[in-house]
Amino acid sequence: MKLLLQIWRSSLGKKYVMALTGGALLLFVLGHMAGNLQFFLPPTYINAYGHFLQTTPELLWPSRIGLLAMVGLHISAAISLTVANRAARPTRYAGAISSQGATLAARTMIWSGLVVASFIVYHLLHYTLTLPQVNGYQVFTGQSMDFDGLVEPKTGYHDIFAMIVLGFRIPVVSGFYLLSVGLLSIHLGHGVASMFQSLGLRSHVWWPRIATSARVLSVVIFLGYAAIPVSVLLGRGSDYVNDVRTSGKSVHLSPSSLSPSK
Amino acid sequence: MKVQLKVWRQKNRNSPGKFVTYDSPDLNPNMSFLEMLDVVNESLASKSEDPIAFDHDCREGICGTCSLVIDGKPHGPHKGVATCQTYMRSFKEGDQIVIEPFRARAFPLVKDLVVDRKAFDRIQQKGGFISVRTGSAPDANSIPVPKENADLAMDAAQCIGCGACVAACKNASAMLFVSAKVSHLGLLPQGQPERHRRVKAMVDQMDEEGFGACTVTGSCEAVCPKSISLDFIARMNRDYLVALAKGDPKKPAAGGA
Amino acid sequence: MATLNSNVPSGPLDTKWENHKFNSKLINPANKRKYRIIVVGAGLAGASAAATLAELGYEVQNFVFHDSPRRAHSVAAQGGINAAKNYQNDGDSVHRLFYDTIKGGDFRSREANVHRLAEVSVQIIDQCAAQGVPFAREYGGLLDNRSFGGAQVSRTFYARGQTGQQLLLGAYSALSRNVANGGVKLHTHSEMLDLVVVDGQAKGIMVRNLQTGELTRHTADAVVLATGGYGNVFNLSTYARGSNTTAIWRAYRRGACFGNPCFTQIHPTCIPVSGDYQSKLTLMSESLRNDGRIWAPAKVGDKRPPGEIPEGERDYFLERMYGAFGNLAPRDVASRAAKTVCDEGRGVGATGLGVYLDFAESIKRLGDEKIRERYGNLFSMYHEITDEDAYKAPMRIYPAVHYTMGGLWVDYNLMSNLPGLFVLGEANFSDHGANRLGASALMQGLSDGYFVLPSTISNYLATQAPAKRPPVSHAVFSEVETDVRNRIQRYIDGKGKRTPGSYHKELGKIMWEYCGMARNRPSLEKALGLLGNLREEYRSNLHVSGEAAEWNQSLESAGRVEDFIELGELMCRDALEREESCGGHFREEFQYTKDDPEVRSGLVNPGDVKRDDARFAHVAAWEFAGPDRPPVRNQEELKYEEVKMSTRSYK
Incomplete structure (x- = not known):
């Protein structure tokens, strides 16, 4: 307990917290991406994957609680460091501040982080809690849409595939998603390398490798996530969702009601 | 050449400060930045105005006394040099140059462009040394040091303690300074016995002084007149982690002869 | 006494x-x-x-x-x-x-x-x-x-x-x-x-x-x-x-x-003065002399760029004069040789007060990389200050005051x-x-x-009883404090025209000109006269900004410069009384000439310092005798038991 307090009270200790929770979240981001990419397989794969997760609470709930804890720690350490950092520079400079070697990503971690955090909240409401109020259908089509009721006809599993397609057909939703994933990628481009720095895993030999790998990884993550809404907007799955059922009732969405799906 | 200066003037810590604009007398491009301020001060004094207070001493980039944030950059436009090694040829005729003090809560202002950097001394006093009494040292060659470690230790040891790292960091963090000290001694065999005690004590004092944390932006490294590397911060992070994990040493049993 | x-x-x-x-x-x-x-x-x-x-x-x-x-x-x-x-x-x-x-x-x-x-x-x-x-x-x-x-x-x-x-x-x-x-x-x-x-x-x-x-x-x-x-x-x-x-x-x-x-020691390898505004001379480490060769044009008034002066028209004067030590001759010797060359009109650079320190040969022999490894920081420092690249053209150096x-x-x-x-x-x-x-x-x-x-x-x-130091309330402390306060007040009250900095510049010029690398009786007497006037003017025409009870750099210099002026006078007096040349103290009247046996035997060069051990093998210890009275010159004789005082030869 004393050790934990020591860690939390010291600036370096909080950086360890940032790095370790950041590392755990990175693993989640990668795993989540791998799961999502099943979207490019026939719909049954991702639906089966979703079904497996939903019916395995002994895996699901610890993961959820763990992730929540990671996010909570990551954010609270970030906020408390930011408050201390602001306090350390009470008067700002008036002179034209050049970036002085700092990248935009490095200087805006707290903002990219906060936008991503707010996105996560939305994302959970949108796809996990599937609140119809946030999926944008009412606003953009005048129709209501309940993702919860989407069921794959063959198996009776929750139709994740259809949910993804329907969700991302709303351009604003896709836009916010792309923006957030972009910011996440920028956040990670700096954050992953910093994680090694904060934990002291760096030397003049390894730093260039770490920094480059972090940048490559962040681009991969961006592409992996962005591929889904982009492909939906380009038309993937539009035939499939033309006759998915929700809560036993057929849903028919006129193609014209939603651009750019055809 | 002539330039216009926009200088932070503040009588003392407790009175409010403001920018004041001065037109420089005619300057020679080969003047150092501080010589330019000397010339401006002479002209102010001849008009019975209070000269601009600024810190300086060796004027060859090694004592770490000079400070100044010039157009938003500590130690002026060039990489790897201190303000005293900045020359007027780096500026153009008619430029407006904004000159400010180092800004950090842990470096309270004294007057105009002068700040108090004693926080660095207090950090040093917590552990920036090897406890060796005068006269007790073994022959210098009885402790071989691998050349690459000695060279790396020297890279860290050449820190001049100017505080530009703090001034440049958006968080006013002193990590580069502290890590240079910690790494210099931690890289040498002589520094091993106190290695973890040292890093713990110095980092804790750094936090105590109110410096911010590192967000790995690299600004400190970019403005450091000795180009000290961020690698040393990683090294300090690692040592501190080990120090935390080891915990405080066991108190020796009481008693004695 | x-x-x-x-x-x-x-x-x-x-x-x-x-x-x-x-x-x-x-x-x-x-x-x-x-x-x-x-x-x-x-x-x-x-x-x-x-x-x-x-x-x-x-x-x-x-x-x-x-x-x-x-x-x-x-x-x-x-x-x-x-x-x-x-x-x-x-x-x-x-x-x-x-x-x-x-x-x-x-x-x-x-x-x-x-x-x-x-x-x-x-x-x-x-x-x-x-x-x-x-x-x-x-x-x-x-x-x-x-x-x-x-x-x-x-x-x-x-x-x-x-x-x-x-x-x-x-x-x-x-x-x-x-x-x-x-x-x-x-x-x-x-x-x-x-x-x-x-x-x-x-x-x-x-x-x-x-x-x-x-x-x-x-x-x-x-x-x-x-x-x-x-x-x-x-x-x-x-x-x-x-x-x-x-x-x-x-x-x-x-x-x-x-x-x-x-x-005073004058260091031979400093960057030459570039203008009147200058506040500081920068030393280039003496280690440069290990690989650099010092030279000046052989002809008076040769203003060609160094690269255009052929080998035969260069005078590597230290190598010529001090064969055994060459470019590594001690500081006083090397400094004076550079001054002699410049006095002859062979100095280089805009002011004519400089000689070349040339790395061309070492770069040829060892390669750019090796030189960069040894002296990279000095070369870049030289570049920062002069805007010249010493890998391509020789450095210009000139002696500067370095140590006392x-x-x-x-x-x-x-x-x-x-x-x-x-x-x-x-x-x-x-x-x-x-x-x-x-x-x-x-x-x-x-x-x-x-x-x-x-x-x-x-x-x-051991001669003092423990814990018996006087309390700060002792009368002497009060007297000294009054003196200090009065002095500060005198500076603050000064309503003259000139700043301490301008006096410091003038003092420096007098000292360098008349009590610098080479001194003689008339120059020192002239300096004493000028310094006396400067001291008087300082009392009446000083301008100090600001107040006593605050950070006041002008007030700090006021005290320091006045002390320097008084010290300058003492230095000139000491140089005047020491009628010999030795080490960094070069009295032009006392130097070897071509007729001296030591020169003819090849031990020293004409122009080398000539000591007078019979009269001056002592320390001159000056004692303050009051503000308006000349100081007293005491002597501590130097007794050499182990070493024989000999003529210093670096040839």
């Missing part, structure tokens, strides 16, 4: 220090903490002394005018530190270091002090390595050495081009440790403005806090001054702008004798003629005679602070 007893112990030279330590009085550990010692300055000498005295158990009060003790100008020493370790197996020994130093000082230093310095040098390296000073090393992990500044053996230990910085940080770390454990009380931003002498003994100081302007009294059982040299009397020098003579000058005015004030061998007179115990006042490092006159060898200043500062003073101070303290 002051009594000058050198207190050199008897016995053979190489056992004097051992015997002296044995015969020195000891102080009971329980009593040590009852003695308070004031140490002024925290450069190599001050910081090492403060730390070591605290380790011994004394109560130490350390005063520095900087914001931190780590700023002292020892930090700027580039080249290295000598020690007679003989790690290179090239024939070095304590005796050889001793002999080189005595000879380098042109036989004007005290034999016993120099021998002790050479003995202690060995321990200094051990101490610094143990503190974590990152000296340069070889691949085997052992310490590297280089040859430096006129030595024919490799005995110089170094840490890149920043040896002074690293040694200072070592001493500073020792000091910090003792501040943390309560042994040393550190007073920063605290400038000593006067010495308090009670019943003929130094018992305290008056201090002004530079941040607040507050004056405070400090009492102690002994006072140690380690406040550095006074080369800024020339205004332009390689010293830090803040380096000043005030502490030792005010001690002089309170009765401490000033030894050999005219002995003179300083307060001290005996073998480093105590001045005022009992209780000790003086260390460059602030004393003791070990370098008339010229200091390269890499010897760091050695002396650390020797004095780590090893000599801590052993010798007990001889004085």
Whole structure:
């Protein structure tokens, strides 16, 4: 307990917290991406994957609680460091501040982080809690849409595939998603390398490798996530969702009601 | 050449400060930045105005006394040099140059462009040394040091303690300074016995002084007149982690002869 | 008349220090903490002394005018530190270091002090390595050495081009440790403005806090001054702008004798002056002379760029004049040769005050990379300052004031003629005679602070009852405080036209012109006249901005510049009275000419310094006799028991 307090009270200790929770979240981001990419397989794969997760609470709930804890720690350490950092520079400079070697990503971690955090909240409401109020259908089509009721006809599993397609057909939703994933990628481009720095895993030999790998990884993550809404907007799955059922009732969405799906 | 200066003037810590604009007398491009301020001060004094207070001493980039944030950059436009090694040829005729003090809560202002950097001394006093009494040292060659470690230790040891790292960091963090000290001694065999005690004590004092944390932006490294590397911060992070994990040493049993 | 007893112990030279330590009085550990010692300055000498005295158990009060003790100008020493370790197996020994130093000082230093310095040098390296000073090393992990500044053996230990910085940080770390454990009380931003002498003994100081302007009294059982040299009397020098003579000058005015004030070292390899605004001369490390060749055009008035002057029309004058040492001739010799060349009209650069230091041949022989590795930082420094690339064209260099061998007179115990006042490092006159060898200043500062003073101070303290120092309420403290206050008030009230800075410039020009690298009777007499007028004008036409009770850099300079003007007069007087040439003191009337037998036998060149051992084998120790009376010149005869004074030859 004393050790934990020591860690939390010291600036370096909080950086360890940032790095370790950041590392755990990175693993989640990668795993989540791998799961999502099943979207490019026939719909049954991702639906089966979703079904497996939903019916395995002994895996699901610890993961959820763990992730929540990671996010909570990551954010609270970030906020408390930011408050201390602001306090350390009470008067700002008036002179034209050049970036002085700092990248935009490095200087805006707290903002990219906060936008991503707010996105996560939305994302959970949108796809996990599937609140119809946030999926944008009412606003953009005048129709209501309940993702919860989407069921794959063959198996009776929750139709994740259809949910993804329907969700991302709303351009604003896709836009916010792309923006957030972009910011996440920028956040990670700096954050992953910093994680090694904060934990002291760096030397003049390894730093260039770490920094480059972090940048490559962040681009991969961006592409992996962005591929889904982009492909939906380009038309993937539009035939499939033309006759998915929700809560036993057929849903028919006129193609014209939603651009750019055809 | 002539330039216009926009200088932070503040009588003392407790009175409010403001920018004041001065037109420089005619300057020679080969003047150092501080010589330019000397010339401006002479002209102010001849008009019975209070000269601009600024810190300086060796004027060859090694004592770490000079400070100044010039157009938003500590130690002026060039990489790897201190303000005293900045020359007027780096500026153009008619430029407006904004000159400010180092800004950090842990470096309270004294007057105009002068700040108090004693926080660095207090950090040093917590552990920036090897406890060796005068006269007790073994022959210098009885402790071989691998050349690459000695060279790396020297890279860290050449820190001049100017505080530009703090001034440049958006968080006013002193990590580069502290890590240079910690790494210099931690890289040498002589520094091993106190290695973890040292890093713990110095980092804790750094936090105590109110410096911010590192967000790995690299600004400190970019403005450091000795180009000290961020690698040393990683090294300090690692040592501190080990120090935390080891915990405080066991108190020796009481008693004695 | 002051009594000058050198207190050199008897016995053979190489056992004097051992015997002296044995015969020195000891102080009971329980009593040590009852003695308070004031140490002024925290450069190599001050910081090492403060730390070591605290380790011994004394109560130490350390005063520095900087914001931190780590700023002292020892930090700027580039080249290295000598020690007679003989790690290179090239024939070095304590005796050889001793002999080189005595000879380098042109036989004007005290034999016993120099021998002790050479003995202690060995321990200094051990101490610094143990503190974590990152000296340069070889691949085997052992310490590297280089040859430096006129030595024919490799005995110089170094840490890149920043040896002074690293040694200072070592001493500073020792000091910090003792501040943390309560042994040393550190007073920063605290400038000593006067010495308090009670019943003929130094018992305290008056201090002004530079941040607040507050004056405070400090009492102690002994006072140690380690406040550095006074080369800024020339205004332009390689010293830090803040380096000043005030502490030792005010001690002089309170009765401490000033030894050999005219002995100044002019360093040959500095970047030439470029204009009137200049505040500082930058030294290029002497190590450059290991691979650079110094030359000037052979023809007078040859203004071609260096690249266009063919080999046959270049004069490598040091190689020509001093075959055995060539470009590595000692500093005074090399500086004067450069001046001679420029006086002949063969100087280079816009001002004609410069000679070339050329690396073309070394670059051809060793390659760009090797030169970059050895001197990269110096070349880039040169580029920053001059905007010229020394890889492509030769550097221009010219001599500049670099060190003062003179300083307060001290005996073998480093105590001045005022009992209780000790003086260390460059602030004393003791070990370098008339010229200091390269890499010897760091050695002396650390020797004095780590090893000599801590052993010798007990001889004085043992004569003082513990805890019997005068209280700060003592009448003498009040008198001294009144003096200091009056002086400050006089500056603040000055409603003249000129700033301290402008006087400093004028003083510098007078000193450089008439009491610089070469001096003669008429020039010195002229200087004395000019300085007298300058001093008078300073009293009546000074302008100081601001108030006393605040951070006031103008007021700080006012006091320092006045002290410099007075010191300048003393230096000229000393140079005038010393009717010989020796080391850095070159009286044009006293030089070898082509008719001298030493020149004909090839021992020396015409124009080399000519000593007069019969009349001047002594230390001139000047004693203050009152503000309006000429100072008294005392003499300490130099007795050489081991070494024979001989003509210094570097041919």
